[in-house]
Amino acid sequence: xxxxxxxxxxxxxxxxxxxxxxxxxxxxxxxxxxxxxxxxxxxxxxxxxxxxxxxxxxxxxxxxxxxxxxxxxxxxxxxxxxxxxxxxxxxxxxxxxxxxxxxxxxxxxxxxxxxxxxxxxxxxxxxxxxxxxxxxxxxxxxxxxxxxxxxxxxxxxxxxxxxxxxxxxxxxxxxxxxxxxxxxxxxxxxxxxxxxxxxxxxxxxxxxxxxxxxxxxxxxxxxxxxxxxxxxxxxxxxxxxxxxxxxxxxxxxxxxxx
Amino acid sequence: xxxxxxxxxxxxxxxxxxxxxxxxxxxxxxxxxxxxxxxxxxxxxxxxxxxxxxxxxxxxxxxxxxxxxxxxxxxxxxxxxxxxxxxxxxxxxxxxxxxxxxxxxxxxxxxxxxxxxxxxxxxxxxxxxxxxxxxxxxxxxxxxxxxxxxxxxxxxxxxxxxxxxxxxxxxxxxxxxxxxxxxxxxxxxxxxxxxxxxxxxxxxxxxxxxxxxxxxxxxxxxxxxxxxxxxxxxxxxxxxxxxxxxxxxxxxxxxxxx
Numbered sequence: 001x002x003x004x005x006x007x008x009x010x011x012x013x014x015x016x017x018x019x020x021x022x023x024x025x026x027x028x029x030x031x032x033x034x035x036x037x038x039x040x041x042x043x044x045x046x047x048x049x050x051x052x053x054x055x056x057x058x059x060x061x062x063x064x065x066x067x068x069x070x071x072x073x074x075x076x077x078x079x080x081x082x083x084x085x086x087x088x089x090x091x092x093x094x095x096x097x098x099x100x101x102x103x104x105x106x107x108x109x110x111x112x113x114x115x116x117x118x119x120x121x122x123x124x125x126x127x128x129x130x131x132x133x134x135x136x137x138x139x140x141x142x143x144x145x146x147x148x149x150x151x152x153x154x155x156x157x158x159x160x161x162x163x164x165x166x167x168x169x170x171x172x173x174x175x176x177x178x179x180x181x182x183x184x185x186x187x188x189x190x191x192x193x194x195x196x197x198x199x200x201x202x203x204x205x206x207x208x209x210x211x212x213x214x215x216x217x218x219x220x221x222x223x224x225x226x227x228x229x230x231x232x233x234x235x236x237x238x239x240x241x242x243x244x245x246x247x248x249x250x251x252x253x254x255x256x257x258x
Numbered sequence: 259x260x261x262x263x264x265x266x267x268x269x270x271x272x273x274x275x276x277x278x279x280x281x282x283x284x285x286x287x288x289x290x291x292x293x294x295x296x297x298x299x300x301x302x303x304x305x306x307x308x309x310x311x312x313x314x315x316x317x318x319x320x321x322x323x324x325x326x327x328x329x330x331x332x333x334x335x336x337x338x339x340x341x342x343x344x345x346x347x348x349x350x351x352x353x354x355x356x357x358x359x360x361x362x363x364x365x366x367x368x369x370x371x372x373x374x375x376x377x378x379x380x381x382x383x384x385x386x387x388x389x390x391x392x393x394x395x396x397x398x399x400x401x402x403x404x405x406x407x408x409x410x411x412x413x414x415x416x417x418x419x420x421x422x423x424x425x426x427x428x429x430x431x432x433x434x435x436x437x438x439x440x441x442x443x444x445x446x447x448x449x450x451x452x453x454x455x456x457x458x459x460x461x462x463x464x465x466x467x468x469x470x471x472x473x474x475x476x477x478x479x480x481x482x483x484x485x486x487x488x489x490x491x492x493x494x495x496x497x498x499x500x501x502x503x504x505x506x507x508x509x510x511x512x513x514x515x516x
Contacts, residue, residue, distance in 0.1 A: 010307045011320040046304045046365045049268045062269040103437035104362055107304045107369030113360050158497035162509040165488060165498040167432060171510055175430055179361035230423060239416035240423040251420040252429055
């Protein structure tokens with residue numbers, strides 16, 4: 001199988017760097033082919049702007065999604081964007097690995113999403129009708145592929161528990177897991193989270209890498225998070241709210257998991 | 259009063275650009291002093307990396323928070339970071355204005371947070387003991403200041419309702435409002451959200467800007483979101499979970515609002 005690791009940490013000798021190297025080795029030893037987009041090492045351009053097209057639409061004010069649609073449809077995207085899209089098409093599984101900075105992904109990875117996720121590629125796909133609202137949330141370009149987050153945080157596990165002060169980790173990650181991965185069609189596996197990174201000594205590292213290795217071994221067999229597909233009848237269209245008879249007592253993020 | 263608007267959109271003639279200009283005018287006409295950090299116009303460096311210090315610690319692998327602590331404590335931060343910190347200290351209220359891209363802030367603004375929110379300035383502040391866990395979530399450098407998000411999205415209001423497919427807007431914004439604004443001490447006002455941006459014509463713009471103007475007029479009187487302070491007894495320390503007798507039936511983000 002083909003695995004793409006999109007990795008965002010500025011220091012190769014960091015815990016994240018070591019775990020990224022570990023993952024590549026583990027996956028290759030299991031017979032998989034691995035590509036790594038090491039965003040800091042690539043000096044990835046994080047800012048979505050008018051320079052993302054080889055040739056701008058004339059006389060227009062810069063509208064990010066209109067420009068993205070035009071560039072994607074006409075082969076006018078910047079080459080660095082095209083290369084990452086090719087990697088995504090090639091991959092059977094995608095791992096996003098990053099330290100949790102201010103309760104989200106680092107800016108460099110956010111900018112990878114914003115630029116690589118073109119209109120017509122990761123959004124703006126499919127028809128809108130009374131029965132369907134585009135191909136998204138369970139359908140889309142990446143349907144059939146798997147995705148998983150590998151995330152490190154300085155905080156304690158209890159701080160991210162159901163009543164922990166930072167909010168439950170699965171809710172903190174919902175905008176990424178549901179909004180960035182499930183949206184364009186990925187099956188999203190439960191995240192692999194490392195807590196209290198400053199306390200990871202050699203013994204703890206052995207434990208963490210062993211647990212990560214087991215998750216990588218099970219990449220093709222782990223049950224994905226059962227997010228609800230948008231166009232299978234659970235949501236009314238076009239307001240896209242859950243039908244009244246489905247999980248009638250639930251609101252918020254949890255309502256969108258079966 | 260002093261108001262800082264941190265603004266992230268690449269096109270001055272966009273809806274966001276117009277509303278930013280409107281806000282500056284409205285606030286100045288009311289007698290306030292306004293500064294704008296127009297991140298795209300400033301060509302803001304979005305990537306947190308080893309170049310954020312004038313002088314690196316010798317012989318060390320790059321550890322983002324250790325380096326930030328050293329640079330902040332010793333006056334070795336990059337000048338662009340210092341300038342933004344000065345603006346934050348000067349401000350009585352801070353407005354973050356941005357389009358919601360992939361359910362979070364644009365990369366350029368995330369990178370502003372990551373670099374300007376130094377260790378010792380926005381985190382790593384205060385003592386850790388049995389009774390206190392740093393000055394954060396209700397305490398910290400920005401205590402007494404107000405903050406508000408002004409956010410635009412292409413999605414419909416119903417898509418962000420309590421059972422809408424994207425998740426409730428207040429939950430989507432929780433990592434920002436609670437994790438980025440309340441954490442270092444801001445009183446966070448309810449967000450001002452513009453939906454279905456592609457449908458904003460002249461009539462709708464008049465309506466939106468009028469509503470925004472009223473929110474700006476009430477910047478000093480609006481009741482903040484009642485997030486629970488960390489060190490006032492609602493949370494056990496150090497596991498930082500809500501005490502069992504407080505909102506015993508609630509879990510998730512909603513549990514952290516009084």
